[in-house]
Amino acid sequence: MFLRYEGAAWEQRFLPRLTSKQVNDLPKEEALVILSVGAVEQHGDHLPVMTDALIGEATLTQALEKIDADEQVWLLPPVSYGKSNEHLGWAGTISLSANTLHSVIMDIARSLKLSGFRRLLLFNTHGGNTDLLNVVAREIRIATGLMVFNMAPHSLNVSADLVSEEELEYGIHGGDYETSVVMAIKPNWVQEHLRTAEFPDVARYELLTLEGRIRFAWVTDDISESGIAGDATKATAEKGEIIQERVTDILAKAFVELSKFEIKDVKKGKAGRVPE
Ligand SMILES: [Zn+2]
DSSP, X not given: OOOTTOSHHHHXXXXXXXXXXXXXXXXXXXXXXXXXXXOBOOBTTTBOTTHHHHHHHHHHHHHHTTSOTTSOEEEOOOBOOOOOGGGTTSTTOBOOOHHHHHHHHHHHHXXXXXXXXXXXXXXXXXXXXHHHXXXXXXXXXXXXXXXXXXXXXXXXXXXXXXXXXXXXXHOOBSSHHHHHHHHHHOGGGOOGGGOOEEOOSOTTOXXXXXXXXXXXXXXXXXXXXXXXXXXXXXXXHHHHHHHHHHHHHHHHHHHHHHHTOOGGGTOOSSOOOOOO
């Protein structure tokens, strides 16, 4: 279960609960600021449109419980809306344009830089944001000099023994994985009796894949009748709890590691030359 504004994430690590002076006085040499970027978009008949934003907040709430109190890991208010134009026209979907989302994240990054921070993590819970965030992360690096990280908890590959092979390949939206997670973190927001299964039919192609090396551009109406891709009927809260436990174990370690990362140490210096 996940309770908003309770626990260490919100009581001890929520940056805007501090005063300006307190933020100013924080030790920022080894500090990480986390910005969750989610989405509000249709997730089939059984999941709330808040699903991606909800998973972001819940996962961070759970992960930040696992970090020692003296680590400098700070949480920003989330950007709940994402780039969801693949779902536009499905009621409840509220999308930012690529330009708007780019600008919002860049403005937040510039402000953090002016507050004295050095590291920003873009914590993404919506597949449709991924390409844009890859672009924005580098633009922030160039524009502000911040060290920028970019990740998605659903890409940590923790569910291979929990879901089917078909789900691993095609279960990208509202399927077993995502439904299990929401059943674990906010069970009363899932309409279990309306769960269904639908997989896009691309297995017949040898080289073309949905999200692999050779892709095609799609919107939800191209690939799904129900609005989902995956098998939500197999979802259970127990699976969701295992997924969250594994994901947050990794995240707790990752956040501390990132808070101490120094990009200047990456370049080793003179390249080895071919001997003459
Ligand atoms: Zn989702």
